[in-house]
Protein backbone atom coordinates (compact mmCIF):
# COMPACT_ATOMS: atom_id res chain seq x y z
CA UNK A 1 0.00 0.00 0.00
CA UNK A 2 2.80 2.44 0.93
CA UNK A 3 4.67 1.53 -2.24
CA UNK A 4 1.54 2.28 -4.32
CA UNK A 5 1.34 5.66 -2.59
CA UNK A 6 5.00 6.34 -3.49
CA UNK A 7 4.37 5.42 -7.15
CA UNK A 8 1.31 7.68 -7.10
CA UNK A 9 3.38 10.63 -5.83
CA UNK A 10 6.19 9.77 -8.27
CA UNK A 11 3.80 9.82 -11.23
CA UNK A 12 2.04 13.02 -10.08
CA UNK A 13 5.44 14.72 -10.10
CA UNK A 14 6.21 13.34 -13.57
CA UNK A 15 2.82 14.54 -14.90
CA UNK A 16 3.35 18.09 -13.60
CA UNK A 17 6.92 18.28 -14.95
CA UNK A 18 6.62 16.54 -18.35
CA UNK A 19 3.03 17.69 -18.92
CA UNK A 20 3.93 21.31 -18.13
CA UNK A 21 6.96 21.25 -20.43
CA UNK A 22 4.97 19.78 -23.33
CA UNK A 23 2.17 22.33 -22.86
CA UNK A 24 4.70 25.19 -22.85
CA UNK A 25 6.72 23.87 -25.79
CA UNK A 26 4.07 22.58 -28.15
CA UNK A 27 1.05 24.75 -27.39
CA UNK A 28 1.77 28.01 -25.55
CA UNK A 29 4.98 28.85 -27.43
CA UNK A 30 3.59 28.77 -31.02
CA UNK A 31 0.39 30.56 -29.93
CA UNK A 32 2.34 33.30 -28.10
CA UNK A 33 4.62 33.83 -31.14
CA UNK A 34 1.58 34.16 -33.40
CA UNK A 35 -0.44 36.54 -31.23
CA UNK A 36 1.98 38.66 -29.17
CA UNK A 37 4.79 41.13 -29.82
CA UNK A 38 8.09 40.61 -27.90
CA UNK A 39 7.18 43.36 -25.38
CA UNK A 40 4.10 41.36 -24.32
CA UNK A 41 5.32 37.84 -25.05
CA UNK A 42 8.56 37.90 -23.05
CA UNK A 43 7.01 39.22 -19.80
CA UNK A 44 4.26 36.60 -20.24
CA UNK A 45 6.96 33.91 -20.30
CA UNK A 46 8.73 35.44 -17.30
CA UNK A 47 5.49 35.31 -15.29
CA UNK A 48 4.59 31.84 -16.57
CA UNK A 49 8.01 30.48 -15.59
CA UNK A 50 7.84 32.18 -12.19
CA UNK A 51 4.89 29.89 -11.42
CA UNK A 52 5.92 26.81 -13.39
CA UNK A 53 9.53 26.62 -12.14
CA UNK A 54 8.34 26.85 -8.52
CA UNK A 55 5.91 23.98 -9.11
CA UNK A 56 8.66 21.97 -10.81
CA UNK A 57 10.95 22.49 -7.80
CA UNK A 58 8.34 20.65 -5.71
CA UNK A 59 7.77 18.04 -8.45
CA UNK A 60 11.52 17.29 -8.76
CA UNK A 61 11.83 16.95 -4.98
CA UNK A 62 8.85 14.58 -4.88
CA UNK A 63 10.08 12.51 -7.86
CA UNK A 64 13.62 12.08 -6.50
CA UNK A 65 12.50 11.45 -2.90
CA UNK A 66 9.75 8.95 -3.85
CA UNK A 67 12.04 7.30 -6.42
CA UNK A 68 14.83 6.80 -3.89
CA UNK A 69 12.33 5.62 -1.27
CA UNK A 70 11.29 2.85 -3.70
CA UNK A 71 14.78 2.09 -4.99
CA UNK A 72 16.96 2.07 -1.87
CA UNK A 73 15.11 -0.63 0.14
CA UNK A 74 15.61 -2.99 -2.82
CA UNK A 75 19.22 -1.88 -3.29
CA UNK A 76 21.13 -0.68 -6.34
CA UNK A 77 22.76 -4.09 -6.83
CA UNK A 78 19.35 -5.80 -7.15
CA UNK A 79 17.66 -2.99 -9.12
CA UNK A 80 16.95 -3.71 -12.82
CA UNK A 81 18.96 -1.83 -15.45
CA UNK A 82 15.94 0.35 -16.28
CA UNK A 83 15.92 1.76 -12.73
CA UNK A 84 19.64 2.61 -12.94
CA UNK A 85 18.99 4.41 -16.21
CA UNK A 86 15.96 6.18 -14.67
CA UNK A 87 18.05 7.35 -11.71
CA UNK A 88 20.89 8.60 -13.95
CA UNK A 89 18.61 10.38 -16.46
CA UNK A 90 16.42 11.76 -13.64
CA UNK A 91 19.47 13.35 -12.01
CA UNK A 92 20.65 14.83 -15.32
CA UNK A 93 17.13 16.25 -15.87
CA UNK A 94 17.13 17.71 -12.36
CA UNK A 95 20.54 19.36 -13.01
CA UNK A 96 19.27 20.87 -16.28
CA UNK A 97 16.18 22.13 -14.48
CA UNK A 98 18.41 23.67 -11.78
CA UNK A 99 20.46 25.50 -14.42
CA UNK A 100 17.31 26.87 -16.08
CA UNK A 101 15.83 27.99 -12.75
CA UNK A 102 18.96 29.45 -11.20
CA UNK A 103 20.85 30.84 -14.22
CA UNK A 104 18.72 31.34 -17.35
CA UNK A 105 15.43 32.33 -15.73
CA UNK A 106 16.95 35.19 -13.63
CA UNK A 107 18.53 36.48 -16.88
CA UNK A 108 15.12 36.47 -18.56
CA UNK A 109 13.61 38.41 -15.64
CA UNK A 110 16.44 40.97 -15.52
CA UNK A 111 16.26 41.66 -19.27
CA UNK A 112 12.46 41.90 -19.16
CA UNK A 113 12.64 44.37 -16.28
CA UNK A 114 15.10 46.47 -18.35
CA UNK A 115 12.86 46.13 -21.44
CA UNK A 116 15.85 44.81 -23.41
CA UNK A 117 13.83 42.47 -25.58
CA UNK A 118 16.60 41.01 -27.81
CA UNK A 119 18.59 39.92 -24.72
CA UNK A 120 15.41 38.61 -23.06
CA UNK A 121 14.62 36.70 -26.28
CA UNK A 122 18.08 35.15 -26.17
CA UNK A 123 17.60 34.00 -22.57
CA UNK A 124 14.19 32.57 -23.46
CA UNK A 125 15.70 30.75 -26.41
CA UNK A 126 18.26 29.14 -24.09
CA UNK A 127 15.42 27.99 -21.84
CA UNK A 128 13.46 26.67 -24.83
CA UNK A 129 16.43 24.55 -25.96
CA UNK A 130 16.93 23.04 -22.52
CA UNK A 131 13.20 22.36 -22.16
CA UNK A 132 13.40 20.43 -25.45
CA UNK A 133 16.39 18.46 -24.11
CA UNK A 134 14.57 17.68 -20.85
CA UNK A 135 11.44 16.64 -22.73
CA UNK A 136 13.47 14.19 -24.82
CA UNK A 137 15.29 12.90 -21.71
CA UNK A 138 11.92 12.59 -19.93
CA UNK A 139 10.56 10.36 -22.69
CA UNK A 140 13.72 8.19 -22.50
CA UNK A 141 13.36 8.03 -18.70
CA UNK A 142 9.76 6.83 -18.96
CA UNK A 143 10.84 4.22 -21.53
CA UNK A 144 13.60 3.08 -19.13
CA UNK A 145 11.07 2.87 -16.25
CA UNK A 146 8.69 0.75 -18.33
CA UNK A 147 11.50 -1.47 -19.66
CA UNK A 148 12.09 -2.64 -16.07
CA UNK A 149 8.61 -4.26 -15.84
Ligand code: HEM
Nearest residue numbers: 014064067068070071086087090091138141142145146149
Ligand atom coordinates in the same frame (compact mmCIF):
# COMPACT_ATOMS: atom_id res chain seq x y z
C1 HEM B 1 15.66 10.72 -10.16
C2 HEM B 1 15.48 9.65 -9.55
C3 HEM B 1 14.45 8.57 -9.81
C4 HEM B 1 14.43 7.41 -9.11
C5 HEM B 1 15.38 7.00 -8.02
C6 HEM B 1 13.32 6.64 -9.63
C7 HEM B 1 12.95 5.39 -9.16
C8 HEM B 1 11.84 4.68 -9.54
C9 HEM B 1 11.49 3.34 -9.09
C10 HEM B 1 12.29 2.53 -8.10
C11 HEM B 1 10.35 2.97 -9.73
C12 HEM B 1 9.68 1.60 -9.69
C13 HEM B 1 8.54 1.48 -8.76
C14 HEM B 1 7.97 0.07 -8.83
O1 HEM B 1 7.67 -0.41 -9.93
O2 HEM B 1 7.85 -0.53 -7.78
C15 HEM B 1 9.95 4.07 -10.59
C16 HEM B 1 8.83 4.07 -11.40
C17 HEM B 1 8.60 4.99 -12.39
N1 HEM B 1 9.35 6.12 -12.66
FE1 HEM B 1 11.00 6.74 -11.63
N2 HEM B 1 12.70 7.35 -10.62
C18 HEM B 1 13.35 8.53 -10.79
C19 HEM B 1 13.03 9.52 -11.71
C20 HEM B 1 12.04 9.42 -12.68
C21 HEM B 1 11.78 10.38 -13.71
C22 HEM B 1 12.55 11.69 -13.90
C23 HEM B 1 10.74 9.90 -14.46
C24 HEM B 1 10.08 10.47 -15.69
C25 HEM B 1 10.50 11.47 -16.39
C26 HEM B 1 10.33 8.65 -13.89
C27 HEM B 1 9.28 7.89 -14.36
C28 HEM B 1 8.81 6.74 -13.76
C29 HEM B 1 7.64 6.00 -14.22
C30 HEM B 1 6.75 6.35 -15.41
C31 HEM B 1 7.51 4.90 -13.35
C32 HEM B 1 6.43 3.81 -13.41
C33 HEM B 1 6.97 2.62 -14.17
C34 HEM B 1 6.04 1.44 -14.12
O3 HEM B 1 5.22 1.31 -13.19
O4 HEM B 1 6.14 0.62 -15.03
N3 HEM B 1 11.14 8.38 -12.80
N4 HEM B 1 10.87 5.10 -10.46
